[in-house]
Amino acid sequence: MTDYETHRYDVIVIGAGGAGLRAAIEAKSRGLTTALVCKSLFGKAHTVMAEGGVAAAMGNVYPEDNWKVHFRDTMRGGKYLNNWRMAQLHAQEAPDRVYELEAWGALFDRTPDGRITQRDFGGHRYARLAHVGDRTGLELIRTLQQKAVSMDIDVFMECKILRLLQDASGAVSGAVGYWRPTGEFVVFEAKAVVLATGSIGRSYTYTSNSWESTGDGHAMAIWAGADVIEMECVQFHPTGMVWPLSVRGLLVTEGVRGDGGALKNSEGHRFMFDYIPEMFRAETAETEEEADAWYEDHAHNRRTPDLLPRDEVARAINAEVKAGRGSPHGGVYLDIASRRSPEFIRRRLPSMYHQFLELAGVDITAEPMEVGPTCHYMMGGVRVNPETQAATVAGLFAAGEVAGGMHGANRLGGNSLSDLLVFGRRAGMGAADFAESRTGDTQLDAGQIDAVVADATAPFERAGGENAYEVQQDLQRTMQSLVGIIRTGPELEEALDKLGELRERTAKISVEGSRAYNPGWNLATDLPSMLTVSTAIAQGALARKESRGAHTRDDYPNPDPELGKVNFVQRQTGERGYAAPIQIGPEPLPEMPEELHELLEEGH
Amino acid sequence: MTDSIPASTPQSTGTTPSASDDAGMPAAPPEATRDDLATTALLEDGATGHAFEPSDVEEEEEPTVTLRVWRGDASGGDLVDYTLPANEGEVVLDVVHRIQATLAPDLACRWNCKAGKCGSCSSEINGLPSLMCMTRVDELPEGPITVTPMRTFPIIRDLVTDVTFNFEVAKRVPAFAPPPRPDDGYRMQQIDVERGQEFRKCIECFLCQDVCHVIRDHDENKAHYAGPRFFIRFAELEMHPLDTNDRRELVRQRMGLGLCNITKCCTEVCPEHIKITDNAIIPLKERAVDASYDPIAWLGRKILRRHKRSPEEASAASPH
Numbered sequence: 001m002t003d004y005e006t007h008r009y010d011v012i013v014i015g016a017g018g019a020g021l022r023a024a025i026e027a028k029s030r031g032l033t034t035a036l037v038c039k040s041l042f043g044k045a046h047t048v049m050a051e052g053g054v055a056a057a058m059g060n061v062y063p064e065d066n067w068k069v070h071f072r073d074t075m076r077g078g079k080y081l082n083n084w085r086m087a088q089l090h091a092q093e094a095p096d097r098v099y100e101l102e103a104w105g106a107l108f109d110r111t112p113d114g115r116i117t118q119r120d121f122g123g124h125r126y127a128r129l130a131h132v133g134d135r136t137g138l139e140l141i142r143t144l145q146q147k148a149v150s151m152d153i154d155v156f157m158e159c160k161i162l163r164l165l166q167d168a169s170g171a172v173s174g175a176v177g178y179w180r181p182t183g184e185f186v187v188f189e190a191k192a193v194v195l196a197t198g199s200i201g202r203s204y205t206y207t208s209n210s211w212e213s214t215g216d217g218h219a220m221a222i223w224a225g226a227d228v229i230e231m232e233c234v235q236f237h238p239t240g241m242v243w244p245l246s247v248r249g250l251l252v253t254e255g256v257r258g259d260g261g262a263l264k265n266s267e268g269h270r271f272m273f274d275y276i277p278e279m280f281r282a283e284t285a286e287t288e289e290e291a292d293a294w295y296e297d298h299a300h301n302r303r304t305p306d307l308l309p310r311d312e313v314a315r316a317i318n319a320e321v322k323a324g325r326g327s328p329h330g331g332v333y334l335d336i337a338s339r340r341s342p343e344f345i346r347r348r349l350p351s352m353y354h355q356f357l358e359l360a361g362v363d364i365t366a367e368p369m370e371v372g373p374t375c376h377y378m379m380g381g382v383r384v385n386p387e388t389q390a391a392t393v394a395g396l397f398a399a400g401e402v403a404g405g406m407h408g409a410n411r412l413g414g415n416s417l418s419d420l421l422v423f424g425r426r427a428g429m430g431a432a433d434f435a436e437s438r439t440g441d442t443q444l445d446a447g448q449i450d451a452v453v454a455d456a457t458a459p460f461e462r463a464g465g466e467n468a469y470e471v472q473q474d475l476q477r478t479m480q481s482l483v484g485i486i487r488t489g490p491e492l493e494e495a496l497d498k499l500g501e502l503r504e505r506t507a508k509i510s511v512e513g514s515r516a517y518n519p520g521w522n523l524a525t526d527l528p529s530m531l532t533v534s535t536a537i538a539q540g541a542l543a544r545k546e547s548r549g550a551h552t553r554d555d556y557p558n559p560d561p562e563l564g565k566v567n568f569v570q571r572q573t574g575e576r577g578y579a580a581p582i583q584i585g586p587e588p589l590p591e592m593p594e595e596l597h598e599l600l601e602e603g604h
Numbered sequence: 605m606t607d608s609i610p611a612s613t614p615q616s617t618g619t620t621p622s623a624s625d626d627a628g629m630p631a632a633p634p635e636a637t638r639d640d641l642a643t644t645a646l647l648e649d650g651a652t653g654h655a656f657e658p659s660d661v662e663e664e665e666e667p668t669v670t671l672r673v674w675r676g677d678a679s680g681g682d683l684v685d686y687t688l689p690a691n692e693g694e695v696v697l698d699v700v701h702r703i704q705a706t707l708a709p710d711l712a713c714r715w716n717c718k719a720g721k722c723g724s725c726s727s728e729i730n731g732l733p734s735l736m737c738m739t740r741v742d743e744l745p746e747g748p749i750t751v752t753p754m755r756t757f758p759i760i761r762d763l764v765t766d767v768t769f770n771f772e773v774a775k776r777v778p779a780f781a782p783p784p785r786p787d788d789g790y791r792m793q794q795i796d797v798e799r800g801q802e803f804r805k806c807i808e809c810f811l812c813q814d815v816c817h818v819i820r821d822h823d824e825n826k827a828h829y830a831g832p833r834f835f836i837r838f839a840e841l842e843m844h845p846l847d848t849n850d851r852r853e854l855v856r857q858r859m860g861l862g863l864c865n866i867t868k869c870c871t872e873v874c875p876e877h878i879k880i881t882d883n884a885i886i887p888l889k890e891r892a893v894d895a896s897y898d899p900i901a902w903l904g905r906k907i908l909r910r911h912k913r914s915p916e917e918a919s920a921a922s923p924h
Contacts, residue, residue, distance in 0.1 A: 041714070042771060043808055044722045102790060105780035105844065107797040107804060114791030132801060138721065139804060150779035157771075181760045210716040244693020250719050355719060358738055359695070469705035513710030516677070517761040520709030 002453040004176070004185035006444075009035045009154075010435040011428075012190040014161050014175065014217065017045030018137075018420030019400025019427070020196030021144035022097075026428025027194075028153050032435055035188065036148065037156040037177070039212050043145045046198050046210045047420065050137025051253035051351065052121055053129030054101075054421070055414030056094035060111055061118045062126035062298065067091040069125050072599050074415060076279070077123040077309045078379075078408020079549040080564055080600075081230065084592040085386035086406040090415070090422050097421035098130045106143040108132055120258040123309040123412040125283075126298065134253050134349050140417055159186060161216065162525060163452045164193060164224045164396070165444055172224060172395035173442035176452045180522060183515020185453055189442055191435035194389075194427050195221060195382065195398040200234070200533045202526075204375035205473075205480040206249035208240055214526040215533035217402035221382045222532055223576045226391040229404040229567040230380035231533070232540030235411055235550045236485045238313035240374025242331035247359050249374040252334065252352060254413040256369075257306045259348050260295055261336035263317070264368065265325035271332070272305035275316035280308055311410040311550045314373040318485055321372065331372035337365055373485055377416065379407045379550065380540065383569065388430030389423055392571075395434060399427035405567075409549020457515075459524045465510030468524040475502050475530060483538050488554045492542040499535050503579055506531060528578035536570050539584050543568045565589055669741055670748040671699050673711065677761045684708075685748060690741065696751060697725050697736035700763075712762035720875055723809030727763050728752045733811040733873045754814040769819075770810050773830050777837055778854070778919050782846040792845045803840035803884060805876040806833060812870035812880060818863045829860030832870035832880045839884035842891060850913040856892040858915045861885070 011027040013020045016038035028034040038045065057070040070091035075082055098116065102108060108116040108130050120127045132139040148155070161177035165187070174189040197217030201209025222228055239252040257263070265271045273291075276284045284305050285291035291304035306313070317332050327333055336345055342365035346353050349364070356362040356369060381404035382391050389397045400420045407415060459465070482495035506528065511521045546560035547553050566586035573583050667690040675684045686703045697715055704711050715725040718737045725736040730750050741749065757765035782790070812832035819825050830838070838855045841847050855861045868881040878884075 040716055040722075041724065041767065044716045044724050046717070048722050048807070049717050049719065099785070099789065103782055103785055105782075105841075105847075107792075107800050107844070110792055110794040110797060112794075114793055115789060132804070135721070135805065138807065142804060142806075146774075146777075146779065149774055155771075181764070181766070210718070210722070212716060246691065246694045246698040247719070351721070358720070359740070360693070467705075467709065469709060473705075511709070517712040517764050518710045519704055519712060 002185060002450050004187050004449065004453070006187045006189060007035065007156075008189045009033045010190065011035075011192045011194065011431045012037060012175065012188045013194040013196055013428075015045065015196035015198060015400070015402070016042055016155065016157075017047035017196060017198055017400065018140050018144060018417060019424035020045070020194065021141065021148055022421050022424025023194045023196055023397075023399055023428035023431065024153050025144065025147055025151060026425045027432045027435075028148075028151050030429075030432040030436075032432055035154045035156060035190075037159050037161060037175075037188065039160050039180070039216075040158065042155050042157045043141060045141060046213060047137045047141045047417075049208070049210065049251065050140070050417055051134040051251065052255040052258065053119055053131030053136045053414050054094070054098055054140065054417040055121065055124060055128050055412065056098045056130055056418055057091060057126075057128060058095045058098065058116065058118065058130065060115045065126040065128060068599050070094070070128065071596070073124050074412060075408070075600055077412040077415075078410055079559065080408065081233070081548060081567070081589070082408030083386055083405030083590060084596055085590065086423070088596065089386060089426070090406060090419060093422045094418040097418065097425065101140065101143050101421070104143050104147045106132075106139050108139070119255060120295070120307065121413040122254050122257070122307040122313070124414065129258075129414040131255070133347075134255050134351050136417065140420075156186070160522065160525060161220070162456055163448075164220050165448050166224060166393075167443045167445070170225065170393060172393060174444055176449050178456065178515070178525075181517050183518065183521070187444065187449055189444055191438045191442060192395050192397060192431035194431050195391075195396065195402050196400050196424065196427070197402045199401045200378045200530075200537070201375045203475060203479045203530045203534045203537075204484070205476040206240065207375040208237060208249055208251035209375070214529045215378070216526070216529045217398065218378070218381055218536070219529035219532035219578070221391060221393075221396065221398065221402070222536065222570070222572055222582060223578075224393050224396060225572060225576065226393040226396060227383035227569050227571045228381060228536060229383045229569050230409070230540065231404075231536040231570060232544050232551045232568065233379035233407075233409045233549060234375060234537060235310060235377035235379060236314045236373040237376035238310055238317050238373055239334055239371040240376075241355075241360065242327070242370050242372045243329035244360060250355070250359070251374065251376065252369060252371050253349070254307075254310075256334060256336055256349060256352060257304075259336065259344075260340045261306070261334050262304075262339060263306050263313070264333040264335055265320045266327060266333075267325060269325075270306075271320050271325070272308065272313065272316060275312060275319070276305050276308070277312055280312070284308065309410055309412060311552075314485060314550075315552060317371075317373055327370040329370050331370040333368040334371045335368035337367055342366075377401065377411055379409065379411055380404045380537075383567075385430070387426065388433070389427035390430050390434070395438070397427045397431045397434075399423040409551060456525050459509045459511035459521065460515075462508065462510035465508040466505045468509050468511065468520055468527060471502060471505050471509060471527060472523060472530070475499075475527070475534060478502070479534055479537070483534070483541055486552050486554050487541050489542065489545075492538050495538045496535070496542070499531060499538060503531055507579065532578045532582070536582055539570060539582060540568045543584055543586070669694075669699055671696070671703065672748045672750045673700070673703070673763070674752040675708075675711070675762050676759065678759050681759075681762075683750065683752075694741050695737055696729055696734075696739045696741060696749060699741065699749075700736060700751070712760070712764045714764055721807060723807035723875075726754055726809045726811050726814065728754060728814075733815045735809060735811070735875050738875055754810070756814045756816070756820045757810075767810055769826055770808070770813060770831075770833065773834050774837075776830075776858075776919070777834060777841075778849055778851055780841060780844065780847055781849040783848055790846060796845045799843045799883075800840045802878055803836040805878055806836060807876060808833065809875060811873045811875065815869045815873045816864075817867070817869065818860070825860065825863065828858065829863055830855070832864075832885065834859065835861065835864070835888055836878060836880055836884040839888045842888065849918055851918045852892045853913060854915040854918040855888060861889060861892055864889075
């Protein structure tokens, strides 16, 4: 028997970034007892790092913008692999979610007539991103955090959830975890559980993600028997910092290009004009003159190729560096210094200015930045009902990055903050509905809890075993080198073999010290999640024998129209857990209604 | 106030904001035990007889970095030296991570974004409250770098402190209270939102709370003092173009605004460069005083029948 404390709630939300906060606010506003559980301090979630803005077709800058154009842009950006209904709901509801934040105290940048202003971003036809300089994520999280505090939502911070608990019918009925400061175990009993655990970036060496992004929610859903989809679709943001090494991967906002910055190679050539794909040719400028004029006048000019969707730009940078036209530290140049005034740059991009000045000693108002692709965003995730965000296991819901479908094969910039708000709210409603209608007592199985605790504490029983940090580094190297931006069949098979070895090594990890705030032990408890999501990414990438969106196969360089009609669905049908296999197979995408098809074809 | 920690390392130059200000700008680590160890110089780790070998004179000596990290828990602790090869362009947090990966896997420290955006890795570096992720090793004075936990908050373990105080104060701030939304939406001018935007840059690293001598040196003040982080929150709400609440008496009577004697230590350590004292605290003091004592304001209220809200009335919107 294990000692642990138990808490009972109608709804628990795991993760306190934008999606988790918005879900908890919704559940609480329905009068349900609601708890937010997060791995870090409250208000530190990865959402704070979002820079550019919230995409919402409010039409404040371009009145011709509307949800239909936003829907079209999202589907095209996702190479049509999106769940059409999610993309539709997202485009329709995003403006209301932004205005709601304003009513809760958010101070967005304004138009001259006093409304919320909007900026240009890659793949969006019109200037559409509501923003606060280049720290929009911080504004979003602080606004939601302050709203949650004012509603008296219970917050369990620095509490790491290890595993979901299920009753005899398989329905999710709670979760078990531990307090990081003390290492003591804690059990939550709940009628509904919302996963809002964010991303998986920590499985890669170079990533814009924080340490928290270990894919806990993706993994816990798989271990609970839920479906995940599109795990092969990992977005590499084209512009991460490349130097100094210690900050390699740190994000450089797309807002730099949205505000006039241009990509150049070592010869000073604006190479993006050489990489315009057929799909975007009609709407993309062919000359530098037209591209530069577009910033001022969208109506009579076509958009700059610097703002093609992220997958296209990341591949182009990769190709330039490979061809020997890169910058000294293995990136390319991003130049806004020669194109905009220092005052403009400091006002529009204050945190980029400080980030480069303080960490790289580069003054971006005077010199170009060096940038290159960095692991940034997980399109794949838990398969959910678009209306309720319900997973395929009863009692489980997912919102934000841990949910799959919304973004298809590639996410547009700005669509993640709006995703968090739209589907965080919907997950909160879905979970509240489920909790209200759930009959009978939730039954927790002490055997399940004991097994989770035994697994988590096992590293203390071993001595002289594997070092968790070394296993993590080897995992990151494997994913970076073999399951990165450009993939091949043989390398993916090699990655799966190596992941098998890493699973065995993980089972031999030993940890010293006590359970109280012990980062070595914390990492040992994160590794099972990282291994499960890494395996699912590699399996998905091997199965999808085509190139589509962020998923690029060197051995299958073109899209395959037949594969464009399916999701690769993964689930554990038999044995569960990180050491057990995950089954994978194609399943058809939901059928899109004819009137939405027409929106895609329309030559907007 | 003792300055024992920096004394063992060369004092830094003009880039250190504390140089011009000694009002409660404490450099000492939290416990006496840390003081004792601080004076144990690094000499033990220095020359090892290598120098007598002629070949070494020719070879480039591998540069190293030494972190002197406070390790312990609520019951006490010590400064422990860790020496590693130095890497170009590193920040202090990188070195802490390498210590965890190679020498001390259980060394506790908070961090998340490693980009100065989340405010998790707050600590005191050579006695100065700083973010570990934004402090470059090559910009610190030569010699060992002392890293200690924030002194104002109770120790959990190593560099991690219990910052619950701040989350408790946050619950006592009455929420934003706008008027109903007009049909065509709220309108605000950029120039008006910019005042509040400065304060909303706050990443809640709590370095301003850590450095503020009102609570750093007087734990008993925590019961009735909100601290700089929350004064900027009150200022932001006070200056928000849409807010309808009046929190001036609340901040004066219950949040200890008067205890701040404007030494500007908070402004100096703010990694977001928020002018906490000049732009938030001083205007807030002026407004709070106007609300209480200004005879013209008093007369204005009488004539216009504008009601000054008591702390209780201002807090009615807050659940706590």
